[in-house]
Amino acid sequence: MLKEKLFSKEKIEIGPESGYDNYIMAIESSCDETACAIVKNGREVIANVVASQIKTHQKYGGVIPEIAAREHLESINVVIDEAFKQAKENANILPNDITAFAGTVGPGLVGCLLVGLNAAKTLALVYDKPFIGVNHLNAHLCGNYIDTSLKPPFMALLVSGGHTQIIDVKSYSEQTILGETIDDAVGEAYDKVARLIGLPYPGGPRLDKLAQEGNPFAFKLPEAKVEGFNFSFSGLKTAVLRLVKSFNEGELPVNDICSSFQECVSNTLLHKLKKALKQSGYNQVVIAGGVAANSEIRKKIFNLEKEGYQVFAPPMKYCTDNAAMVASCAYFNTNTFDDVNVEVFSRVK
Numbered sequence: 322m323l324k325e326k327l328f329s330k331e332k333i334e335i336g337p338e339s340g341y342d343n344y345i346m347a348i349e350s351s352c353d354e355t356a357c358a359i360v361k362n363g364r365e366v367i368a369n370v371v372a373s374q375i376k377t378h379q380k381y382g383g384v385i386p387e388i389a390a391r392e393h394l395e396s397i398n399v400v401i402d403e404a405f406k407q408a409k410e411n412a413n414i415l416p417n418d419i420t421a422f423a424g425t426v427g428p429g430l431v432g433c434l435l436v437g438l439n440a441a442k443t444l445a446l447v448y449d450k451p452f453i454g455v456n457h458l459n460a461h462l463c464g465n466y467i468d469t470s471l472k473p474p475f476m477a478l479l480v481s482g483g484h485t486q487i488i489d490v491k492s493y494s495e496q497t498i499l500g501e502t503i504d505d506a507v508g509e510a511y512d513k514v515a516r517l518i519g520l521p522y523p524g525g526p527r528l529d530k531l532a533q534e535g536n537p538f539a540f541k542l543p544e545a546k547v548e549g550f551n552f553s554f555s556g557l558k559t560a561v562l563r564l565v566k567s568f569n570e571g572e573l574p575v576n577d578i579c580s581s582f583q584e585c586v587s588n589t590l591l592h593k594l595k596k597a598l599k600q601s602g603y604n605q606v607v608i609a610g611g612v613a614a615n616s617e618i619r620k621k622i623f624n625l626e627k628e629g630y631q632v633f634a635p636p637m638k639y640c641t642d643n644a645a646m647v648a649s650c651a652y653f654n655t656n657t658f659d660d661v662n663v664e665v666f667s668r669v670k
């Protein structure tokens with residue numbers, strides 16, 4: 322794909338067809354991680370830095386947007402400096418060797434996105450390189466290209482704090498959303514249920530840990546019956562609330578509740594994904610997004626290998642928010658924003 326250098330207006334070829342090594346530096350700041358990475362040819366990470374704000378937001382039980390934006394401002398220069406340092410040490414790559422600079426445009430928290438996106442645009446201007454704006458959800462999918470030889474077409478299950486989608490990825494830039502949640506996203510359901518049973522933020526990973534100590538069949542929780550490839554998780558959340566209320570304080574079988582909830586969620590996701598896979602005829606399937614770090618969801622989806630499918634899931638560090646996936650997306654996905662005046666957006670358009 323042809324991309325324009327910002328000052329000189331010279332057009333250069335970027336991406337798999339370019340015929341030379343591309344080094345893309347990307348910045349991600351859509352929620353509570355300030356991240357910067359440099360990736361060679363969309364697959365080889367030569368620098369990867371993530372500054373997490375978890376400790377800050379723990380006090381409040383969730384992400385406070387204004388505080389998150391301020392923390393991004395404090396960390397952004399630090400993560401960029403560190404990424405340049407790692408690139409020099411790991412691959413002798415200097416700032417001028419960067420082919421293009423990329424940044425997450427949305428969806429996410431507007432104040433947070435602005436910090437990272439403006440930094441990426443500024444770097445592109447300073448070094449007179451193309452700027453590439455990236456959609457955060459596409460970036461999560463591209464986490465699967467890192468360190469693998471995965472090529473479309475494949476079926477994808479994208480599960481994060483804000484989204485739950487089954488996506489038919491036909492080519493690097495052509496995708497169709499087959500279904501999505503009609504209410505809560507999976508990560509949101511995890512975080513809400515975690516709060517219900519008194520677990521601190523971030524609830525998802527903690528719930529996952531406790532679930533591994535419990536009995537998944539202790540309580541039968543309802544799998545929502547939703548048409549087609551869509552999902553619904555708000556009924557399940559209410560069912561857990563009712564269950565929690567049926568116990569006296571101090572007698573809550575926390576591990577069994579976590580485990581039964583996890584069993585229900587993972588079955589729901591697996592059933593719909595399998596249906597989509599069968600319909601498509603694809604033999605490759607990927608999971609992506611923060612909830613793809615979940616032990617039971619990974620286990621059930623990797624079990625599809627026994628049925629002859631090839632299963633891909635990013636390693637944990639590329640499941641939750643990071644900038645390497647953004648750089649990979651800028652390289653592979655032609656469906657990006659090239660205009661340096663592109664504005665951030667909070668929701669999927």
Ligand code: KG4
Nearest residue numbers: 481482483508525529611612614615641642
């Ligand atoms: O993709 P991500 O880092 O941010 C968004 O773009 O939303 O996903 C964050 C979500 C949170 O809801 C978090 O609780 C959930 O992913 N999460 C998990 C696990 N690790 C992260 N949920 C369940 N099990 C996990 N192991």
Ligand code: ZN
Nearest residue numbers: 481611641642
């Ligand atoms: Zn994310």
